[in-house]
Structure formats: structure tokens, C-alpha cells
Amino acid sequence: MSVEGAVFLLQTFADPTRVRLLELLQDEQELTVAELTSITALPQSRVSSHLARLKEAGLLRDRRAGTATFYALSGAATPPRARELWDVVRGSLGDRLLDADRRRRDELVRGRAGAGTEPAGDLERHYSPGRTWDATVRGLLGVVDFGDVLDVGSGDGTVAELFVRRARSVTLLDVNERRLAVARRRLAAHANAAFVTADMHRLPFEPSSFDQVLLLHVLAHSEEPHVAISEAARVLRPGGRLCVVTLAEHEHEAVTRTYDHANAGFSPGRLRDLARAARLRVDLAEVTSRERRPPHFEVVSLFAEKSISPEPPALAVRTIKP
Numbered sequence: 001m002s003v004e005g006a007v008f009l010l011q012t013f014a015d016p017t018r019v020r021l022l023e024l025l026q027d028e029q030e031l032t033v034a035e036l037t038s039i040t041a042l043p044q045s046r047v048s049s050h051l052a053r054l055k056e057a058g059l060l061r062d063r064r065a066g067t068a069t070f071y072a073l074s075g076a077a078t079p080p081r082a083r084e085l086w087d088v089v090r091g092s093l094g095d096r097l098l099d100a101d102r103r104r105r106d107e108l109v110r111g112r113a114g115a116g117t118e119p120a121g122d123l124e125r126h127y128s129p130g131r132t133w134d135a136t137v138r139g140l141l142g143v144v145d146f147g148d149v150l151d152v153g154s155g156d157g158t159v160a161e162l163f164v165r166r167a168r169s170v171t172l173l174d175v176n177e178r179r180l181a182v183a184r185r186r187l188a189a190h191a192n193a194a195f196v197t198a199d200m201h202r203l204p205f206e207p208s209s210f211d212q213v214l215l216l217h218v219l220a221h222s223e224e225p226h227v228a229i230s231e232a233a234r235v236l237r238p239g240g241r242l243c244v245v246t247l248a249e250h251e252h253e254a255v256t257r258t259y260d261h262a263n264a265g266f267s268p269g270r271l272r273d274l275a276r277a278a279r280l281r282v283d284l285a286e287v288t289s290r291e292r293r294p295p296h297f298e299v300v301s302l303f304a305e306k307s308i309s310p311e312p313p314a315l316a317v318r319t320i321k322p
Contacts, residue, residue, distance in 0.1 A: 010085075012054065012057045015050065017040070017050050018050045018053065018054055021040075022059065024036060024102070025071060025072055028073075032068045032070055033047055038104075038108065039101055040101065058079045059073065061075075061077065141163050144163070148171075149167045149170045149171065149214065150210040150232075150235060151170060151172050152203075152215050153218030154174050155183070157182065157186040157187050160187065169193075170187075170192060170193050170194070171194045171195075172193065173195075173197075175197065203231045205235045206235070208237045210236055210237065211237055211239075212240060212242075212243065214243050215229070215243070215245070217245055217246060221262050225266070241303065241304065242304045243303055244271060244275075244301065244303075245300075248265050248267065249266055249270075251264070252297070255295065268300050282304045285300065286300065287299065
């Protein structure tokens with residue numbers, strides 16, 4: 001074996017993830033990428049990359065079955081040096097993580113019969129032809145009627161394009177005229193779209209003008225979020241709804257400052273208080289997503305409604321003199 005070949009082989013076994021994958025495929029096991037991803041809780045792209053490296057080293061073979069690809073050890077076809085080195089590595093293994101991997105593998109294999117090749121309960125992590133978030137969102141929006149919508153901080157109209165066909169009217173508002181120019185071109189075919197250059201803290205609309213107000217990823221840029229939410233509530237019609245999506249409270253201002261953020265995010269409780277102070281009824285205020293990559297930013301969503309009934313008048317208090 002050449003020096004380069006020896007180094008390549010040694011480096012192949014020098015990665016913990018590759019060792020985990022090889023150990024999972026022992027005992028004549030045959031697993032798909034989706035199953036290996038589910039067992040190891042690693043990103044699918046990472047698992048696929050390591051499987052390719054192991055196959056290149058002659059340690060694995062693959063087999064297509066419909067839309068799935070099954071991986072297994074090469075067995076007798078494994079290069080002798082690679083087999084010898086793997087025997088040495090495996091003979092010295094004793095790790096709780098590997099034990100846990102094997103237990104999850106065995107449970108998955110036992111439950112595989114009649115369940116297809118994708119692990120149930122974890123489908124959002126795995127690719128399937130045509131099943132994307134974009135396709136799903138566009139499909140769901142087809143059953144919704146939006147009425148008159150104000151998209152505050154609309155940017156270039158990417159979001160508005162998703163629902164413009166399901167709205168009576170869409171008003172795209174942004175402080176940046178250049179972004180709105182892009183939005184105008186994007187939505188040029190839609191006569192129900194209007195474009196306004198203005199600040200979210202001073203909305204140039206009469207009270208009770210919209211059925212829905214969207215504040216999507218804009219509150220992070222506000223130094224007066226209470227004003228922005230109060231303005232949104234003012235222009236909502238009775239029964240109208242406010243949707244806020246924003247960064248959750250965090251300690252990574254050094255990162256977010258580079259994106260012109262003016263605050264360090266919001267806790268669900270604070271968003272709820274801001275909405276209630278604007279006399280909105282809160283349906284939901286909670287963390288709805290968390291990024292997988294460090295520093296694991298979280299996102300808070302708020303859904304609130306403007307009361308249909310006017311505020312009850314304050315009760316007059318009479319003082320009875322003795």
C-alpha cells in the first residue's frame with residue numbers, strides 16, 4: 001500500500017461519525033440514509049458525506065430500492081487492509097453513544113415492517129421529491145382568505161407574493177424605497193397590490209383600514225416596538241388580526257448588530273404584554289422555531305385579534321353623603 005493510500009485509510013477511521021456509521025451497519029444490517037440520520041440525530045447532508053467517504057474506501061456497498069438507497073458493509077469485497085484496520089478499531093470500542101445507537105437501530109428495524117423506509121415522527125428532517133416547505137406553504141395558503149392585508153416591512157415582496165392571490169388587497173409598506181421598487185416589479189401583474197414608503201412607527205393610514213397586519217421579522221429593527229404594535233392595532237379593523245414573527249430574546253448582540261438590529265429580541269411574555277397594552281386579545285405568544293446552527297437563535301410568534309366589541313365604558317362612582 002502506498003503512503004497516500006495508508007494515510008487515506010487511517011483518516012477514514014479517524015472520524016467518530018464514520019466509526020458510528022460502520023458500527024451501525026455491523027451484523028449484516030442494511031439501512032437507508034434517512035434511517036441512519038434518525039438514529040444518529042445528525043444532519044442528512046453530513047451522514048451522506050460520510051457514507052460516500054466510506055464507500056470510496058471500499059468499506060460499504062449500496063443498493064437502490066425504489067426511491068431509497070440502502071447501505072451495508074462490503075463484506076468479502078472489503079479491501080484486506082481496510083478490514084484488518086477496522087477489526088483493530090472495533091475491537092477497542094466501548095462507548096455509551098455506540099450502545100445507544102445500536103438500541104435505536106434495533107428498535108427502528110423491529111418497527112420497519114409495514115412502515116415504509118422513512119422513520120415516522122421525523123419526516124420534516126428528510127427529503128422526499130416535491131415535499132418542500134415552499135410547496136406546503138403555497139398549498140395551505142390556497143384555503144385561506146386574507147381580506148385587506150398590510151405587510152409592514154415587506155421588503156422586496158417575497159412574502160406578499162405567496163398570498164397576494166388570496167387577498168382582496170395587499171399593501172406593502174417599507175422604509176426602503178429600493179426594496180419596494182423590487183417588490184413593484186415582482187408583483188406588477190397583481191392589480192390588488194399597493195406600495196407605500198413609510199415608517200412602521202407612523203403608519204399613514206386611517207384607523208380600521210385592514211383585516212390583517214403582518215409584522216414579519218421587523219420588530220428586531222425597532223427601538224420603539226410598543227409604538228409599532230400600537231400603530232398596527234390602530235389600523236386594524238374590529239375582528240382584524242395581527243401576526244408578529246420576530247427574534248426571541250438573546251445574548252448575541254455582537255452578531256445581530258451587523259444586521260442593523262436595534263434590540264436583543266423579545267420574550268413571549270413581553271410580546272404578549274405589548275399586544276395587550278395595545279388592547280389586542282392574544283391567541284398565541286410562544287417560541288415557534290429554533291435554529292440548528294450555533295448560536296441557535298429562536299423565533300417567537302404572536303397572533304392577536306382586535307376586539308369586535310368596543311371597550312365598555314367606565315362605571316361612574318357616586319359618592320353618597322351621609
